[in-house]
Amino acid sequence: MATPSFQHLTIDTLTAWIDADDPLTLVDIRDPMSFASGHIPGSRHLDNDSAPALLEATSRQQPLVVVCYHGHSSQQAAAWLAGQGFAEVYSLDGGFTEWEHRLPERVERSRP
Structure with missing residues (x-):
């Protein structure tokens, strides 16, 4: 039996999916x-x-996209989520750190 797996996703691809309003679930596993x-x-x-x-x-x-700080921890979470039956699971390469560096205008900040 094959082990459920995830795929790597580039920031450019995720940006294109968001811009196209493609249905996806985006989860962030960084600390609150x-x-x-x-x-x-x-x-x-x-x-x-x-x-x-x-x-x-x-x-x-x-599709389910997992985001962490740098794209490392998200790989473990993505593998676990793939094992929970999600058909398409992705780990964002570069994580939020790279996203914020490249696309600072596309960062949402919660207000206290």
């Missing part, structure tokens, strides 16, 4: 303070507490 200080618009924070709700409410058929 980092997420609040800036995240990709449309993303939701994912941690151990919110994972059950994500698993229950999210379509397994639409």
